[in-house]
Amino acid sequence: MLSSFTPSFDWIPSTLLTSERSEAKQLAGRLWLEHQLPLTPKQKHDFLSNGLLTTIPAMEKHWWGWACRKCGNKTQRHIVPWPCPCGNPCYYCRVCIEMGRITSCTSLWLWTGGQPVWSKVANACTWKGTLSRYQQQGAEAIVQAITEKRSQLVWAVCGAGKTEMLFPGLEHAFSLGLRVCLATPRADVVRELKPRLQAAFPHVDIVALYGGTEDVDKGALFVIATTHQLMKYADAFDVMIIDEVDAFPYHADRNLQHVAKRAQRPDSALLYLTATPRWKMKLLSSFNKLPTVFVPQRYHGFPLPVPQFMNSFDTEKAIVNGQLPFSFRKWIITKREKQRRVIVFVPTINMAEQLAPLLHEAIFVHSEDPEREQKVADFRNEKFNLLIATTILERGVTFPSIDVAVLHAGHHVFDEAALIQIAGRAGRSAQDPDGDVVFFHQGKTEAMLAAKSEIEAMNIRARKGGN
Amino acid sequence: MHCLWCDEELIPNVVWSTFLAPVKKRVLCELCESQFERIKGATCKQCYRPMEKKGVCIDCQRWNENGASLKRNVSVYSYNDWMKEVVAKWKFRGDYVLGNVFEEKASEVFSAYYKATEVVLVPIPLSEERLAERGFNQALMIAQMLHAPIEQPLQRIRSEKQSKKSRQQRMNQANPFEQPSPFYKPVVLIDDIYTTGRTLQFAAETLQQNGCPHVEAFTLIRG
DSSP, rough: OOOTTTTTOOOOOOOOOEEOOOOOHHHHEEEBOOGGSSSSSSHHHHHHTTTEEEEESSEETTTEEETTTTOOOOGGGGGEEEEEETTEEEEEEEEEEOOOBTTTTTTEEEOOOOOOOOOOOOOOOOOOOOOOOHHHHHHHHHHHHHHHTTTTEEOTTTSSSSHHHHHHHHHHHHHHHHHEEESSSOOHHHHHHHHHHHHOOSOOOOEEEEEEEOEEEEEEEHHHEGGGGGGGBOOEEEEEEESTTTSTTTOOHHHHHHHHHEEEEEEEEEEESSOOOHHHHHHHHHSSSSOEEESSTTTOOOOOOOOOEEOOOOOOHHHHHHOOOOHHHHHHHHHHHOOOOEEEEOOHHHHHHHHHGTTTTEEEEOTTTHHHHHHHHHTTTTOOOEEEGGGGGSSSSSOOOOOOEETTTTTTOOOHHHHHHHTTTTOSSSSSSOOOEEEEEEEOOOOHHHHHHHHHHHHHHHHHOOO | OOTTTTOOOOOOOOOOOHSSOOOOOSSSSSHHHSOBBBBSSSSTTTTBBBOOOSSHHHHHHHHTOOOOOOEEEEEEEEHHHHHHHHHHIISOOOOGGGGGHHHHHHHHHHHHEEEETTTTEEEEEOOOOHHHSSOOOOOHHHHTTTTBBBOOOOOOOOOOOGGOOHHHHHHHSSSOESSSSSSOOOOEEEEOOOOHHHHHHHHHHHHHHTTTOEEEEEEEOOO
């Protein structure tokens, strides 16, 4: 009975045989729906009768209900009955419907013609830069994890240069002919990484997959994808790298964790990259259950800016009354005098809207803003000097030389991870490594204190020489 | 219950009045519900297009010059960006249950205009290919919400997607409907969207040529 609760992947037919067929690369490692297969009806029929393709039911029936095999969903309110033309009592899954409807009468098509042989690419990396001492340590740990096919946590501070740190590991993997996936919860990170990685690995076939992408995976050696896109894969990758593993929505979504696990081959390396691991991962790390390498210093070698706390008990009241909070006003005036560029983080969209008219020439962005990308690009191009943002800008975006303020830092949306990430926006460039980070609060919270001590601990670790 | 669109949990407000006279179960949260835009104010008498003042719009005048078969259209919602998103998921992605979010308002507006006992509903049919692809006919689903007798005398012979065409292309196409046997009752055609009116006019024409005395239309959205 217990076995029907634990997810199992034994429905995926796996084989150790290899195949030289040209279709293998594109078709293997995927969960196909019939209409999505890049084959003619005759080919489909032939492959099915030759055993090169196999069909399996797309949903599992358990005594407690249905489970969707494509997205791993087991929440019964997302699996609903509908009058299917099949005539039988039929259900479909609402979680993965954007990727093609899965009903209890559909079949998944899987390649069973043998594992594809990936061509080895020697000396694939053409990046000529050098890694810092700590980056080097991280890179070595990554190479080792790939060789030993194990899991590894890379705990690297914001601005450590994680992408460059991956290059030796990626080069190593490609030279062995291993298929690599770099998955991240955020589509804008995928969009940003693709050109950088393609420039560093010009001879490797790379595809970037996210909702609305134009790339099609025709059997690429290196797949950069949002974690949602992994719903299409099963038993596919020899190396799985999950970037920003603690970010929304991956860390809270069981289905995404399920599909990420399913996308890995049985003997594969698994790398987690993050600046702010959640407590579960920290626990595994501190009990040595998850090998961990720290990268406590930024690529430019300067310490992380430590946040200052400034009390501002009039924050909410002042903003509602159309005034700037007193201490914040003083701070912003000094920044204006020094012509510094500033990002102000606020907890809610509502507060962003109220604050914007109070600050001269300020622009605000939030998650539902259709012009979000344009506004961020304008700020990057120095068209204006003050940006008000909700937590959507906490990760992934890098502006070379800015100061950061958090208004109402005690609000519950600013948890420890968010505050560390926000503090990590300042001082990103080697020319200007000391950004100012200020938390304006109405009483210090645990999260604020934890964030500060975490940052200080990393700086101490860096001074002492790492691990 | 959870919101059918954003999956937010719906916690009903229990006060004495709702306890004594239970209200209808909600399917959407308040925020999602408020994004839909009902058509209000003055509209074209014939096609329900929102207008500055009552009258007949230019498009309908043009239809009338050519002898329009469809006498009137009634719609519920206007086609804003939010609605486009919902319709895309419901119709094109095939999220069947999402259609239920329209049930309450659709039957409310329908019963304000028609008596269920006096009309026959005819949902616009899909071609066989399209039905196989989508799995359900959205027009039939709307018709089933309205608690009136449904008949399906029409068949669709051609199957191009309307939503992929320009206005010009839509207006110049040939009639995609046929009707194997005559039908002598007054009809309310049911469809999801009234855009140019071309499809509904064709269906009305076909019905009228085969004996139908009077054709009107009820559509969920006025595009």
